[in-house]
Amino acid sequence: MARVHATALVDAAAELADDVSVGAYAVIGAGVTVGQGTRIGAHCTIHGPTHIGAGNVIHDHAALGCAPQDMKYRGEPTQLLVGDRNTIFQFCTFSRGTVQDGGITRVGSDNWIMAYVHIAHDVQLGNRTVLANNATLAGHVHVGDWAIVGGLSGIHQFCKVGAHVMLGFQSHVSQDVPPFMTAAGNPLGVAGINAEGLRRRGFSRERIALVKQMHRLLYRDGLTLEKAREAIAALAGTVEGGDADIAMLQDFLAAAARGIVR
Numbered sequence: 001m002a003r004v005h006a007t008a009l010v011d012a013a014a015e016l017a018d019d020v021s022v023g024a025y026a027v028i029g030a031g032v033t034v035g036q037g038t039r040i041g042a043h044c045t046i047h048g049p050t051h052i053g054a055g056n057v058i059h060d061h062a063a064l065g066c067a068p069q070d071m072k073y074r075g076e077p078t079q080l081l082v083g084d085r086n087t088i089f090q091f092c093t094f095s096r097g098t099v100q101d102g103g104i105t106r107v108g109s110d111n112w113i114m115a116y117v118h119i120a121h122d123v124q125l126g127n128r129t130v131l132a133n134n135a136t137l138a139g140h141v142h143v144g145d146w147a148i149v150g151g152l153s154g155i156h157q158f159c160k161v162g163a164h165v166m167l168g169f170q171s172h173v174s175q176d177v178p179p180f181m182t183a184a185g186n187p188l189g190v191a192g193i194n195a196e197g198l199r200r201r202g203f204s205r206e207r208i209a210l211v212k213q214m215h216r217l218l219y220r221d222g223l224t225l226e227k228a229r230e231a232i233a234a235l236a237g238t239v240e241g242g243d244a245d246i247a248m249l250q251d252f253l254a255a256a257a258r259g260i261v262r
Contacts, residue, residue, distance in 0.1 A: 053084040064094045068121035083109035095121040166194045176256040210242040
C-alpha cells in the first residue's frame with residue numbers, strides 16, 4: 001500500500017503505485033496517476049489529469065497539474081505528463097496544456113528543477129535539464145535535452161531552447177537559442193559554445209571543435225543565416241559522430257519560427 005500521511009487528502013479516483021509516499025497535508029485530485037517509488041512532500045497539490053512517472057522526488061509545496069494560466073482556457077481536460085526520476089523542489093508550479101496546442105504539458109526524465117520554477121501550459125521540457133531557482137518558462141516553450149536555464153531567467157512564449165544550451169543568470173529569452181550555445185543577458189547575446197558541458201557528456205575533442213566551427217560560421221564570420229546554413233551543411237562527413245550534431249543544429253534552424261538569437 002502507498003504510504004499516505006493521515007492528514008493528506010487523496011481522491012478515490014487517483015491511482016498511486018504501491019510504494020508511493022505522500023507527505024502531510026498534500027492534496028491529490030482525481031485523474032492523477034503516480035508511478036513506482038515517487039515521493040510527494042508535505043503540502044503538495046496535484047491536480048488531474050496528470051501522470052507522474054517512477055522515482056520522482058517532489059518537495060514540499062509544489063503545485064502540479066494546475067489549470068493553464070490562459071484566458072482562453074474553458075476547463076477542457078488537458079494533461080500534464082511528467083517522466084521518471086525528476087527532482088522537483090519547493091514551490092514549483094506546472095500547468096496542464098491547452099487545446100490551442102497539443103493539450104499536453106510534458107516534462108521528460110532525470111531533470112533537476114529548483115525552487116519556484118514555473119512551467120506554463122504546453123511547455124515541452126526534455127531530459128536531463130537543469131532549471132535554476134525562479135526560472136520561468138512561458139506557454140508553448142520547448143527546451144531540449146541537457147539544457148541549463150539560469151536562475152531568474154524568463155523564456156518568452158513559443159520560444160525554443162536547443163539541446164546542450166546553457167543560459168546564464170537572469171537571461172531574457174525572446175528568440176530561439178540554437179543547440180550547443182551559451183547565452184546570457186538582456187538583450188540576450190550568444191557568447192560561445194557550451195564546451196565544458198559537451199566534454200562532461202563525452203563529446204570527443206573533434207566533435208567539440210566541429211561545434212566551435214559551426215558557431216563561428218553562424219555568429220562570427222558575417223554570413224547571412226542562409227549562407228551560414230549552407231556552410232554548416234558542407235561540414236558533413238568531416239568528423240566521426242559529427243553528422244548528428246550538424247543535423248541537430250540544421251533542423252533547429254529550419255524550425256526557428258521566431259528567429260534565432262544572433
